[in-house]
Amino acid sequence: MNYKKTTLKNGVRIITVPMKGTGTATIMISVGVGSRYENKEEAGLSHFIEHMMFKGTKKRPIPRKIYEELDSIGGIFNAFTGKSRTAYYAKADAKHINTAMDVLFDMFLNSKMEMKEINREKGTILQEMSMYEDLPMQNVEEVFEELLYKRQRLGRKIIGNKKTITNFKRKDFVDYLKRFYLANNTVVCVAGKINEKDIIKKITKYFSQVKKNKKLEFERVFEKQNAPQVNIKNKKTDQTHLVLGVRAYKSDHKDRHVLSLLASILGGNMSSRLFIQVRERQGLAYHISTSVESYQDVGYLAVNAGVEHKNLLKTVATILREFKKISSQKIDNKELQKTKDYIKGKMIMNMEASDAVAGYFAGQETLENKIEKPQEIFKKIDAITSEDILRVAKDILVSEKLNLAVIGPHEGGENKLKKTLEAL
Numbered sequence: 001m002n003y004k005k006t007t008l009k010n011g012v013r014i015i016t017v018p019m020k021g022t023g024t025a026t027i028m029i030s031v032g033v034g035s036r037y038e039n040k041e042e043a044g045l046s047h048f049i050e051h052m053m054f055k056g057t058k059k060r061p062i063p064r065k066i067y068e069e070l071d072s073i074g075g076i077f078n079a080f081t082g083k084s085r086t087a088y089y090a091k092a093d094a095k096h097i098n099t100a101m102d103v104l105f106d107m108f109l110n111s112k113m114e115m116k117e118i119n120r121e122k123g124t125i126l127q128e129m130s131m132y133e134d135l136p137m138q139n140v141e142e143v144f145e146e147l148l149y150k151r152q153r154l155g156r157k158i159i160g161n162k163k164t165i166t167n168f169k170r171k172d173f174v175d176y177l178k179r180f181y182l183a184n185n186t187v188v189c190v191a192g193k194i195n196e197k198d199i200i201k202k203i204t205k206y207f208s209q210v211k212k213n214k215k216l217e218f219e220r221v222f223e224k225q226n227a228p229q230v231n232i233k234n235k236k237t238d239q240t241h242l243v244l245g246v247r248a249y250k251s252d253h254k255d256r257h258v259l260s261l262l263a264s265i266l267g268g269n270m271s272s273r274l275f276i277q278v279r280e281r282q283g284l285a286y287h288i289s290t291s292v293e294s295y296q297d298v299g300y301l302a303v304n305a306g307v308e309h310k311n312l313l314k315t316v317a318t319i320l321r322e323f324k325k326i327s328s329q330k331i332d333n334k335e336l337q338k339t340k341d342y343i344k345g346k347m348i349m350n351m352e353a354s355d356a357v358a359g360y361f362a363g364q365e366t367l368e369n370k371i372e373k374p375q376e377i378f379k380k381i382d383a384i385t386s387e388d389i390l391r392v393a394k395d396i397l398v399s400e401k402l403n404l405a406v407i408g409p410h411e412g413g414e415n416k417l418k419k420t421l422e423a424l
Helices: 045-052 063-071 094-110 115-133 136-148 162-167 170-180 196-207 256-267 273-281 309-326 333-350 354-368 374-382 386-396 414-422
Strands: 004-007 013-018 024-031 076-081 086-093 186-192 229-234 240-247 285-294 299-307 402-408
Touching (some): 004 196, 013 196, 024 094, 024 354, 045 076, 045 115, 045 170, 076 094, 086 094, 094 196, 115 136, 136 229, 136 240, 136 299, 136 402, 186 196, 229 414, 240 309, 256 273, 256 285, 256 309, 256 333, 256 374, 273 285, 273 309, 309 402, 333 354, 333 386
Parallel strands (some): 013 186, 229 402
Antiparallel strands (some): 004 013, 024 186, 240 299, 240 402, 285 299
16 A cells, blocks of 8 residues: 655655545544643643644634534544544545535634633533443543553543543633644645545645644653552442453564564454353453553553453463463464454455545554655564564463453452462
8 A cells, every 4th residue: 555755844754645435535534642741730721722722723713513424425524532543524425525624624714712612612522521430441541541540641541630621711722723733743644546646736725824833742651560560440330340451562673563463362252262161161251352552652452341240360361371381382373373363354445435644654653754655564564474473472461461340230350350460
């Protein structure tokens, strides 16, 4: 898959990815700022700004004008805030790309950030916060990162807290935008059925006046762990939710693709080791999966599951047995090849959709300032050996790097769980 990168004089990066065989186009604006850039008083501001971008411009003074215009072309539009970046996107029939670009660019460049809308949106965000509290399957992931990165910015919730949300003033938004929404911190990616020259010309017209400045750096994580850690959020739930993981590698680590393969072998699909052992053979969980999260400076591998309360210890012990097995015995070539083909197949299927392609290219360019094409990744995956998997497993799947987060009625259960973790 080929792409073109164009950098404007002010530093805005334009990524264009023409795609054959699709009738859609996706525009994504990605900014290299997220919750880990916020100080204590700003907690949740990146996410709040994302909401406010949809609340009106001079050209489209009320939110309904924005929604109606995109709805009228059958467009899909949304935004998301992470710990390292924020992105806004619209996907539509390629023949409506000019309308989609005009609305999205107007929102991004000309949002009014009115205090009356800010006050109104505070209630919405507080309700969003309450919603996540009622979703322990998602909330446990936040409890896990709080355990990993406690008292550090990366360990805070993206959404912020009730105190900061209620205290925000318009000036906070304006100052934050001036500090981070800079030309040299912005990537505009368009993927799909497009006329590349025409797209670049239009984006240049909209974004050439955006100001640039020195980008502020994020606070790097300090990691020091020499024993297993457990964090229990004692709560009455119908099911116990857990995340059991280990500290691993940052996003540009030389073994990042080995780590992805390892995670997939453990719990990436329905034929993975943990799915077979935990769900199929013991019936301990309906949902169990293994994933990798990699930031610019740190990362982790984690297993996520929901189990009956009485089966928490048994499930943790089962996961640890699989950790021990894969870090002590080489996998056979058949399992290794199956996993390689699975990862490559999933990526190829994702690359059929313009929104997935835009997210893939914009994400890499924003966070790494470089792009690894799928073909390049496939080549690196093909070169991975069973010895590589064993080497990485031995490095990370060790007792002193273990962290366990739990949501459920387990008050006072930390010591039993720690002893189980220490036995790895």
